Amino acid sequence: MRTTVASEYSAEVHHVPIEHRFNPYSDNGGTVLGIAGEDFAVLAGDTRQVEGYSIHTRYQPKVFDVGDDIIMTANGFAADGVALIDRFRNQLKWYKFDHGGKKLNIKSAARYIQHLLYGKRFFPYYVHTIIAGLDEDGKGAVYSYDPVGSYEREQCRAGGAAASLIMPFLDNQVNFKNQYEPGTDGKKKKDLRYLKLEEVLELVRDAFSSATERHIYVGDGLELLIVTKEGVRTEYYPLKRD
Amino acid sequence: MSDPSSINGGSALAMVGKECIAIACDLRLGNQSLGLSNNFEKLFQFGDKTFLGLTGLATDVLTLSETFRFKNNLYELREERSIEPSTLANLVSSTLYEKRFGPYFVGPIVAGLNSKTNEPFICGFDSIGCIDFAKDFIVSGTASDQLYGMCESLYEPGLEPEDLFETISQALLNAVDRDALSGWGAVVYLVTKDKVTKRVLRTRQD
Amino acid sequence: MNHDPFHWGRPNQETYGTYNYNIAQASNQQHESQLDDFPKMHTQQPIITGTSVVSLKFKDGIIIAADNLGSYGSLLRFNNLERLIKVGDETVVGISGDISDLQQLERILAQLEIEEEIYDSDGGHKLRAPHVHEYLSKILYNRRSKMDPLWNAVIVGGFNEDGTPFLKYVDLLGVTYGSSTLATGFGSHLAVPLLRQLIPNDIDYTKVEEEDARKVLENCMRVLFYRDARAADKYSLVTIKSQTSESGSKQITFNHEKELKVENQSWKFAKDISGYGSKQL
Numbered sequence: 001m002r003t004t005v006a007s008e009y010s011a012e013v014h015h016v017p018i019e020h021r022f023n024p025y026s027d028n029g030g031t032v033l034g035i036a037g038e039d040f041a042v043l044a045g046d047t048r049q050v051e052g053y054s055i056h057t058r059y060q061p062k063v064f065d066v067g068d069d070i071i072m073t074a075n076g077f078a079a080d081g082v083a084l085i086d087r088f089r090n091q092l093k094w095y096k097f098d099h100g101g102k103k104l105n106i107k108s109a110a111r112y113i114q115h116l117l118y119g120k121r122f123f124p125y126y127v128h129t130i131i132a133g134l135d136e137d138g139k140g141a142v143y144s145y146d147p148v149g150s151y152e153r154e155q156c157r158a159g160g161a162a163a164s165l166i167m168p169f170l171d172n173q174v175n176f177k178n179q180y181e182p183g184t185d186g187k188k189k190k191d192l193r194y195l196k197l198e199e200v201l202e203l204v205r206d207a208f209s210s211a212t213e214r215h216i217y218v219g220d221g222l223e224l225l226i227v228t229k230e231g232v233r234t235e236y237y238p239l240k241r242d
Numbered sequence: 243m244s245d246p247s248s249i250n251g252g253s254a255l256a257m258v259g260k261e262c263i264a265i266a267c268d269l270r271l272g273n274q275s276l277g278l279s280n281n282f283e284k285l286f287q288f289g290d291k292t293f294l295g296l297t298g299l300a301t302d303v304l305t306l307s308e309t310f311r312f313k314n315n316l317y318e319l320r321e322e323r324s325i326e327p328s329t330l331a332n333l334v335s336s337t338l339y340e341k342r343f344g345p346y347f348v349g350p351i352v353a354g355l356n357s358k359t360n361e362p363f364i365c366g367f368d369s370i371g372c373i374d375f376a377k378d379f380i381v382s383g384t385a386s387d388q389l390y391g392m393c394e395s396l397y398e399p400g401l402e403p404e405d406l407f408e409t410i411s412q413a414l415l416n417a418v419d420r421d422a423l424s425g426w427g428a429v430v431y432l433v434t435k436d437k438v439t440k441r442v443l444r445t446r447q448d
Numbered sequence: 449m450n451h452d453p454f455h456w457g458r459p460n461q462e463t464y465g466t467y468n469y470n471i472a473q474a475s476n477q478q479h480e481s482q483l484d485d486f487p488k489m490h491t492q493q494p495i496i497t498g499t500s501v502v503s504l505k506f507k508d509g510i511i512i513a514a515d516n517l518g519s520y521g522s523l524l525r526f527n528n529l530e531r532l533i534k535v536g537d538e539t540v541v542g543i544s545g546d547i548s549d550l551q552q553l554e555r556i557l558a559q560l561e562i563e564e565e566i567y568d569s570d571g572g573h574k575l576r577a578p579h580v581h582e583y584l585s586k587i588l589y590n591r592r593s594k595m596d597p598l599w600n601a602v603i604v605g606g607f608n609e610d611g612t613p614f615l616k617y618v619d620l621l622g623v624t625y626g627s628s629t630l631a632t633g634f635g636s637h638l639a640v641p642l643l644r645q646l647i648p649n650d651i652d653y654t655k656v657e658e659e660d661a662r663k664v665l666e667n668c669m670r671v672l673f674y675r676d677a678r679a680a681d682k683y684s685l686v687t688i689k690s691q692t693s694e695s696g697s698k699q700i701t702f703n704h705e706k707e708l709k710v711e712n713q714s715w716k717f718a719k720d721i722s723g724y725g726s727k728q729l
Binding site for chain 1: 387388390391392394395396412415416417419420444
């Protein structure tokens with residue numbers, strides 16, 4: 001068989017022809033973050049959408065209020081993210097038609113999304129999915145998924161391009177990991193407590209401005225959705241655009 | 243993961259404070275996911291107040307640490323004084339660039355105080371010797387993403403020595419806890435104008 | 449265990465004999481009638497292509513431009529293609545990429561228009577840009593999911609329900625985004641920076657006059673002609689405006705200009721370029 005030289009730059013020799021095939025995925029960057037409080041939950045995402053080194057738009061929202069006081073994001077390959085969220089919205093609508101407008105609780109929504117994702121196990125939605133809302137007891141809830149539907153309820157989770165930058169910060173500042181009571185010689189861990197909404201918002205903004213500083217796929221704007229018993233509200237903060 | 247710089251794992255970090263610097267690293271040595279040693283320090287002292295951190299392929303870490311010990315000994319014999327941090331930085335850079343087309347798979351960092359002025363100095367390098375002069379902090383190793391996230395959010399300029407120690411420790415500990423290839427113990431060196439303090443940190447052992 | 453994924457969850461061969469493909473709707477064995485057939489072909493690459501589409505919003509509408517060239521690799525195959533398609537009364541679709549797929553989209557959009565007219569006999573609904581964009585994005589995403597994409601990048605321009613300008617993109621992967629300044633292909637590298645100079649923040653389009661928007665767009669077409677080897681200096685331009693008349697009612701005008709030429713070309717810079725051709729330094 002004819003050998004193919006990939007390019008003059010590399011001397012790599014392939015013994016089979018290089019296969020050139022349509023790639024159905026792309027990476028559209030962005031990063032997202034969810035934190036649950038005692039009686040609220042927030043889900044935040046930056047508003048930049050990229051492909052390669054091009055910034056396609058500086059404002060394309062990717063965190064959505066999908067109804068029944070559930071907020072949702074699917075970060076990674078943008079087209080799959082939109083498709084997944086659209087499918088969930090649609091199913092929620094049919095759930096309401098079929099059950100006399102009954103409210104879908106977040107636990108059931110979470111399980112349903114697992115099935116949406118696993119349904120495409122062999123051609124996955126290339127996204128890191130996070131949903132947030134309030135559970136049956138009115139406590140904040142965040143559920144996060146891998147691309148094929150493994151999921152878990154958590155206190156907080158970062159996803160997307162800068163997840164590796166933000167997640168250890170959250171461990172430290174939300175779950176107080178590696179923090180001890182002063183004067184106990186590292187014998188007593190700092191007690192866990194629920195953070196106030198103002199504290200959480202402060203953490204989210206710090207996390208995103210730090211990620212913006214060091215990650216080229218993150219920036220332009222930060223859009224935050226907050227669920228409380230009053231409903232869903234949105235806040236926006238600018239981020240650096242470089 | 244046949245990338246040579248992430249076979250053995252390990253991370254290091256340096257920070258500048260007010261008239262002081264701190265440099266820290268984890269203690270893990272592994273073979274891919276298998277942990278081999280929890281006593282593999284990646285920091286090496288040169289003179290009184292200068293440190294070199296070496297992360298990456300363990301064999302290159304050992305080779306280079308010996309190379310620099312040798313070069314430093316010759317330097318001290320010829321100059322009859324200890325090496326300045328900025329001089330060590332240039333020595334590291336030129337030594338790495340000698341192997342431009344067959345590099346050592348390391349991510350070195352240098353931190354120290356100038357012997358006369360006590361001015362803090364830190365810098366980092368890529369594997370072929372490009373120097374990154376930073377004013378605030380330098381990260382390196384398999385947990386570098388996590389370290390960037392931690393440092394960018396915890397660090398502030400002009401910290402007093404004890405506050406700098408707390409900051410660098412929290413940054414390192416929380417970063418390596420999110421990296422499977424780093425951890426298994428950590429050490430921090432705190433360098434002020436008249437003393438060097440070494441502290442071993444208690445960490446998660448998984 | 450047999451580690452070949454095709455054998456996961458199937459009866460053990462040693463115990464139960466070879467697997468019977470006729471049970472359990474096993475699909476990975478080809479149907480007998482298909483065995484001799486020529487393999488089903490999917491689009492693997494574009495053939496005849498159109499280059500960038502460039503567009504922006506302004507105070508009372510949108511402007512969009514695309515040249516009339518169809519390239520066959522480096523051959524200038526066609527020189528009078530129209531790549532800006534009117535859909536409904538107040539929507540334009542600008543298409544770059546494969547031309548045969550462009551024509552397929554043209555047919556799909558014509559069909560959409562017909563169906564809209566038939567099923568909306570009382571005129572209670574109006575086919576607007578957001579609907580056209582949503583529809584196109586679903587078509588493109590479904591085709592990419594079949595691994596048989598329509599090889600295009602598309603910009604849809606028009607108005608929202610509330611009368612504000614609408615401008616959104618969708619490509620062969622089904623990736624969508626909106627912005628006040630949009631371009632496909634080479635235009636996203638060469639034209640978008642020029643457009644963003646006029647509209648630095650997305651909302652700033654509200655301060656932009658039509659003349660200024662047009663001037664910048666003409667300049668974009670010039671820059672693209674200079675530096676994009678697959679671009680031509682003959683192009684079409686669509687302006688859609690919403691103006692309030694004296695009586696207070698909104699009037700929408702759709703202006704499709706054809707056979708425009710890139711004006712004020714200057715090739716003075718060419719003499720300073722050296723080192724690429726046969727000329728010795």
